[in-house]
Amino acid sequence: MNSNMTLVCNVCEGETDCRFGYSNRVHQPFSFACPHCASLMLVTMDTSSPPQTKFEFKGCEPSEGQHRLFSDHKNPFVDLHLDFPVRFGKYIIGNTPYMMAAQELNGTSESVAEGQAKMAFHNQRLDQLNYFSDRTDEIKVIIRLYSGKNKQLFKKRVSDFLNKDLGPSLQPQDINAALYQFLTFIFLPFFHLGEVKSLVDWITEITMNLAGKPLDDFVRNIIDTGFLSTLQKDCLKLYSDIYSAELPLRPALYLDLIHGYEKAKIAARVSTKDFQSYKDLYKDIIEVFSRQLILVAGINNLIHRGDINAFPTINGGTLSSITKFSEKTLSERFKYLDDCWYDIDREVIDTEVRNSIAHNNVSYNDVTQIIEYFPDGGRIEPTPAQQIYFLDFMRMILVAFREINNLHHLVKCLFYYEYLILQNPERKNK
Known part of the structure; x- marks a missing residue:
C-alpha cells in the first residue's frame, strides 16, 4: 500500500511530490530534506486504525488535492519507505520501493522462489524489530541493571522479559548466561x-x-x-x-x-x-x-x-x-x-x-x-x-x-x- 501527496515546505514554500510506502509498523516516522532549501521535513504515519491512516507533519504541510499521480513531473519527487532503500529519480507508476526491492531480489537470486524466500526472511526480521522497538526503554534498563549491584533484580527482569525460568542461582556464570541469552534474543x-x-x-x-x-x-x-x-x-x-x-x-x-x-x-x-x-x-x-x-x-x-x-x-x-x-x-x-x-x-x-x-x-x-x-x-x-x-x-x-x-x-x-x-x-x- 502507498500514499501519494504533495508537501509544501514551511521554510521556502517549495513543493515536493512524495510517495509513502507502508511498513508493518503502527507508527512510521519519515524525515527528509526539502529538495529546494534543504530544510528538514518530517512526516509520521499512524496506522493504528485501519483502513484509515493519520498523518502528522512538521516542517511541511500537505497541499490541497495532495492525493494524486505525479504525471507532470513539475515538482521534485521523493520516494519514502522505512524498510527498503529508496532510489533517486522521477516518479514512475508501480515502481514503489517494495516492488523495486522484490524485483532486485528476484534478479539477484537463482530463482523467483529464492527471491520470495529472501523477502519473507527480511519481513520476519522487521516483525522482530517492530515487536522490540516498543520496548526499547525496557531493553536499555535491563542492560543497565547488569552493570549494577542488584544481580537478583537483573536476573528477574531478564526472566520476565524472556518469559523463561532462569533459576535462582546468582553465581557469576549464571548471571552472565542470563545476559547473553537476553542479548541473543533481543x-x-x-x-x-x-x-x-x-x-x-x-x-x-x-x-x-x-x-x-x-x-x-x-x-x-x-x-x-x-x-x-x-x-x-x-x-x-x-x-x-x-x-x-x-x-x-x-x-x-x-x-x-x-x-x-x-x-x-x-x-x-x-x-x-x-x-x-x-x-x-x-x-x-x-x-x-x-x-x-x-x-x-x-x-x-x-x-x-x-x-x-x-x-x-x-x-x-x-x-x-x-x-x-x-x-x-x-x-x-x-x-x-x-x-x-x-x-x-x-x-x-x-x-x-x-x-x-x-x-x-x-x-x-x-x-x-x-x-x-x-x-x-x-x-x-x-x-x-x-x-x-x-x-x-x-x-x-x-x-x-x-x-x-x-x-x-x-x-x-x-x-x-x-x-x-x-x-x-x-x-x-x-
Missing part, C-alpha cells in the same frame, strides 16, 4: 545466529586447547586490571545505541540479501534520520572493536608462539609486549595479527571514515544523502574528498556491530574461563 535481527554459534564453539575449543599457565596469567591480568569488565560494559552501551538506530538500519539489513552489493555503488537513500544522528556511533563502535583486538592478539600469540607478548617480526622489528600493541593505532594493529585465528573482515572497518569523523573532516548533503569525508583534512591546502551514501554508512555500522557482537562472545568465554576453570577448587589444589 538482537537476533541484527546478526547471523549460525555464525555466532560456530564462533563460540571455535573460541571454546581454542581456550580449552590453550588451557595452562600462559592463558591463566593472561585472563587473570585482564580481569585484575579491570580491562575485561570495562570492555564488556562498553560493548553493552553499544547494544543500547544500536536499538536506538533500528529505523535507519532497516534498509541496511535488506542489503544482506543482495548478492554482490558494493559500498558506494548504489545511489539510494534512507527514509528516516540523517548522518549527524549516527556519525558518533560508528566512531564508538570502531573504538571498542580496536580494544577487542587486544584480546584477539593475545590469543593469537598464544596459539603461534605460546606467549601473549610474543609478536611476529614486521619489517625487521617486533613489539615487546601486549601493552605496546595496545598503544598502536587500529590500522597498525592488523599487521601484527599473523595467520589470525579470528577471521577479520577488513572491508567493514574503514579507518579513513572513522578518522575523518573523529577529526570533524566530514560534510553531509541532506538532500542527496552523500557523505564527503577528507582522510587528509585539516591542512591549509584543500584535500580531495571521498564519498559514500548515508545508506552505505548505516551498512558499515551494521556490519561493524556484528564484529563487535562476535568478539563480545570472546569476552564472555574469557569470563567463563575465569569462573569455571581458574576458580575451580579442584584445579586450584593441583
